[in-house]
Amino acid sequence: MAEWEPDLRLTFDDSSSWVCENNGRCIVSHNNYVHIVWSDFRSQGAEIYCKRSTDYGQSWEADRRLTFDSVAGPSSGMAAIAISGAYLHLVWRDTRDGNREIYYKRSSDNGLTWSNDVRLTNDPGISGLPSITAEDSMVYLVWQDDREGNFEIFFKYSTNWGEDWSDDIRLTNDPGVSAYPTIAVQDSLLHLAWHDNRDGNAEIYYKRSTNWGISWSPDTRLTEDPDLSGLPTIALSGSYVHLCWMDRRDGNGEIYYKWSSDHGLTWSVDRRLTNAPYKSSYPSLVAEGKNLHLAWYDFRDGNAEIYYKNSTDQGVNWSSDLRLTNSSGTSQWPSIALADTMLNLVWMDDRDGNWEIYYKRNPNGNVYLNQERSPKITPLLLRIDNRIEIDGLPSGSRLYLFDPLGRRLNTLQVKNQRAVVPLPYSAGLYLLVIETPISVTNQWIVVIK
Template identity: 40%
Template sequence: MQHSTFKHMLHVQAVHNFFPTPLLSSPGACMRWMCLLLSSILVLLPASLSHAQTCSQDIPLCTVGGWQGHADVAASTYTHGLAYSDVVHVVWEDRRADSLAPDIYYRRSLNGGYTWEPEVRLTFTGTASSPAVAASGELVHVVWEDNRAGKHEIYYARSMDCGRSWSRPVSIAPGHASSLNPDVAAVTVYSLITGSKSYVFVVWEQGSTGSREIYFARSTDGGETWSTPQCISSDPADSKDPSIAVSVVQPFPAVPPEVTVHVVWLDNRDGVYEVYYARGENAGSSWSTCTRLSYSSGNKQKPTITASGNAVHVAWADDVTGSYEIWYMRSEDNGVSWLSRVKLTSAGAAGGIARGPSMWCSGSNVHIAWYDNRDGNLEVYYMYSVDCGSTWSGEVRLTSASGTSSLPSIAATKDIFYVVWMDARSGEFDIYFKSGFHQATLEKVYMIFRENTKVVVGSWVERPNVWPAATIDTAAAALVGYSLGAYGLSSFLAVFDSDVVDPNTLSWLDSSSNLISLGGPAVSLVSYKLDGSMGISWSTPSPDVIELTVDGHTWQVTSADEGVQDYFVVYITEDSGRFILVIEGATGWGTLAGGMFLMKMLQDTPGTIAGKTLAVVKWTASTPGAVTPSDTFTVAYTRS
């Protein structure tokens, strides 16, 4: 129950519609049933994070012994039964079997990096190294350098089922010896005229040191066949360390998409290594002349490139200031012209160097990771931009374990990023993973509340009808646990509101745990404490009316609406360094419907709440007196 206005506002019948239960004929019986439900569905969570974070813990992906390194990561939004979880793909070079003859290994996660499937060995002969991975829907593409034929060539393998099974490795450029350091990009496009088409693009350096060139090959059928390799650097000087990206511009589905390939590399045609760029128009069928992007007296290392729409972003390491820092440039017209370079890092000011940038963008969100030693040890750092590179966040250190952390690779979908790197905390180099985001919004509850979470139900025994209210809110808690369980969670800690908020002073008794709170301010101390600061108020303008006001907007629920329709608020906030999700209805029906809404939200992405921190939702029952998945949920108001 949220308010005591209606004499019979809450019915345990609502709980019966979800779970078979004994007859609830008294508060004592109700309490016993509630405790049974809590213990059977929501159990103690192991000790975990001590505070809310925008990054996950470091997750070891491979610690089998030997040397593992040169990892690369990709993410795809292939729908596999969960609305929000990305599929994350990681490849790396692995020397566990032979320190002189590494193999390529692959591993995937189907829930955004929370749990991982067993690793898969992709190569079994020769020396395979420097892997790169790209993903587009169900298609996953991996390239690497391989000497199985007696000379280094670029080999390729693909999965057509999101990494479940893999093709036999093939050379995409037979006879092209001394081919090293490949990179890959992929995209699947669709138009009403041409239908669906899957492109794969690969670049690499080829030749002897001092006279290497950048070569390019493409597939227009998802990796089934490949074009004849072509040189795109076209200069007798040395060219090395290529990076590739692809962008798509398509104003309308009826218009064939404009697919552009972007490549950067280091080139010493001017006497020192500088960053050069070339653009492949019409999906790489024709190439622009090479454009020099960097002009400085410093040494440059490892350029990286990413693109989305007409925006193209490039970063590299440069020691022009006396120590290596990460520098950045961007184009707003698909690589035709470039804005001035910007120094992103400040490692030199602390006596360190910053190297090895890796970058990814999704829409206007740009992510970059690198490693530097400003704190005395090589660590992985991260920055982001939400306005297409116009402004940047501060530098965030992602790693802090003993041993060096280096050579990160980053991928992202929207503003959720995934990073892998080489890590020597065990004494040998292993592969580690971390995910994160920079804005807590409603659709991220599956990430935010994976760790250190308590589900809170009301326990204000001095208020009328509290036990029925607590029971129905517990049913909503069960829905929350079930919904998040689909994303890999197995347990929560369920508590009463008086365990986390002092009833007398309204001070926090628990300020370290993430909270998911069920129930409005007449039942939940969490709602009672937070609603005012969130711009939410409840009132009873007449005995038969409950009124909800949010940001000056008002909605009403009457006694005739009980069990038929309701309004509920769901919001996410950060308090005391941890995250809190609150679901509260005008009546208990609304809170229970809010739990159902969360389940539906995590099963089917609702665009109306994506990127929002608060939503007011109207619930309409398909069967009066019950809350079911077939009910109607209408988003009435949102707040970013």
């Protein structure tokens, strides 16, 4: 694996520049584009800024201010971004209306132009810590909101690239605090994690939707320990759901991990990933194929520094911790993104006397994907008396067929690099997961009569 390149300072002003916390993402990448968003105090109050690279992070365009609402007090912060092709979807918390509300704007041309600001919430409570994800024309948003008297997780969605939005939908209902929601989507399956103190201390909870957010599973408690579990980050790869969080069960904050191989139906045991004498916190996780990439900030060196580790086998084994920053200041709140072989990392850093945005990249940090041999799928004849034939599968591959509720129907072995998948007898939407030794591929199947 190629090495990480040197730190690159992206902002140069005499005021603070802040990235969002780890439940949202402040960096996204697609093909040759890399986009970063943050809140910046160079104006009278905090405003949302963006910056983009069109050459894989080698060079960067000038800072661009996206909000213009501050007048001695109001502020825009907690900016989070999602990408779907050329569309960028940006959300943030804004106080221009006298209380904290969620606002949105979008770009349909890779960040060249942006829409007007759109207010998405309108209630007397505090709306904050948004997390957004997108897939094709679907855009999904979660945030924490105390309109009911305590913080609960709320959700809304758009089916047309952010042009129109659903009503607010309350996803949690308990007497404790539900906070720090993080959401991810793949193949129309939505996965949500947050931390919740309904049990007397903060624990990690999870729920999912298999129908684009129309209905949701019950809340599932994923951690059970006497101390705080919080700040979750979630990443998806095929049928795998990967989750990291900060946990204090060991006396100081450490990064923990668990995974599900069946779209969130069942989960592994908790696994401790860091073991340092001081706090490790604010993890950011991404996944593609069997590759996982994790960044966090860590106090083991006497001050906060950015660390990294990775797995190339769906989280079974992990590399040693790798220190990525080395400065006398504080480096914190990393956010990581990948596109093809490229890893992109952004964080906030006060080595220059005030908070600035820093970036670094690893051009071949995700290089294992180049080893993938994509299976050849013959034409899908969508009739219940037909079958799917798949050729070119490497030895050791497995195929799993799931129904619309996520229930596994079949597990198929590969013989002579070939598999035959009988279609279900009932009409409907089915998911075929093709798992090879080095990759996971999803194929939606529509069965009609």
